[in-house]
Amino acid sequence: MAVTGSPELLVVMGASATSDQTEHVLARLAEQGIDARVQRGREATVIGLIGDREQLALLPLEGFPGVESVVPILKPYKLVARESAPDPTVIEVDGRRVGDGWFGLIAGPCSVETRAQTLETARAVAAAGATWLRGGAFKPRTSPYAFQGIGVEGLDILREAKAETGLPIVTELMDPRHVEAVLDAADVIQIGARNSQNFLLLAEVGRTDKPVLLKRGASTSVEELLMAAEYVAKEGNDRIILCERGIKTFETATRYTLDLGAVAALKMETHLPVIVDPSHPAGRRDLVLPLARAAVAVGADGIIVETHPRPEEALSDAAQQIPSAEFGAFADEIRAFVALMGKQIG
Ligand code: PEP
Ligand code: MN
Secondary structure, eight states, X not given: OOOOXXXXXXXXXXXXXXXXXHHHHHHHHHHTTOEEEEEEOSSOEEXXXXXXXXXXXXXXXXXXXXXXXXXEOSOSXXXXXXXXXXXXXXXXXXXXXXXXXXXXXEEEOSBOOXXXXXXXXXXXXXXXXXXXXXXXXXXXXXXXXXXXXXXXXXXXXXXXXXHHHOOOEEEEOOOGGGHHHHHHHOSXXXXXXXXXXXXXXXXXXXXXXXXXXXXXXXXXXXXXXXXXXXXXXXXXXXOEEEEEOOXXXXXXXXXXXXXXHXXXXXXXXXXXXXXXXXXXXXXXXXXXXXXXXXXXXXXXXXXXXEEESSGGGOSSOGGGOEEGGGHHHHHHHHHHHXXXXXXXXX
């Protein structure tokens, strides 16, 4: 069997495996046209396989008699892996950039509630020199009794906010049935933490031509987040921004535990921009600025922050939203930290 290159998958035959069992595995691999290299040791026999991911996934090798374990050598993602792109990815909308030295300052209300509330916030965010405007028209709420967003009416308001301020719009898509409506208003499609592993939705946005802001699920590992991004990229859309927004731990001092280590690790693993949402892990507004500063320091490519003209009236996430009147000062503070890192707001 002609084998070139190094193996992508190792099949370990147990110490008690018979040579017939090894031959059976080799015969099935040959039938599938998979190259194999056998190494017979004193304790175990190891078969190294070479083939593409999809081909190797077709054989349930771990179920074969005599097989002790199957050890993947390849990472489970390739399109989003650092090695697959020569340079870091920059996501540009209307000349406003995120990634590779361009720090994205993305801000806006948690939810689009009313026209006045959204336009007032958008003006404050634009005046502060932000990159993009965020705001949810469709809201993924833990309780079915909580405010669910105003839906398509909110999308009209976001369009108006963009027309007035020129700020590109980031808004969440929850349901594949809303793709067309959301695409009509969104410059960047947000996939929320709760849909981080909704693979059909990920594939759906992978077939669009809009950038995707993919949030990490509260119980999703770094590797799972990268595989979720791979679902989008596999469909042809590689304009993806990853977002760390806090994970569930035993800690109750903050709403979620902001996993800054994940940001550093992601930056090493992928060419995609990685941003931080300091608002949801903080859960209270006085923690947002310190977490945002930490995000800049760890090397994040941006932050997405919630701000509301009158947080005490907010229909969602009231405790963590920064009053819009204070957002300019917040942005100035962040801008100084961004400059220290040798970057600029995109
Ligand atoms: C949000 O951005 O308002 C939101 C719902 O975030 P997450 O999906 O991270 O909870
Ligand atoms: Mn929110």
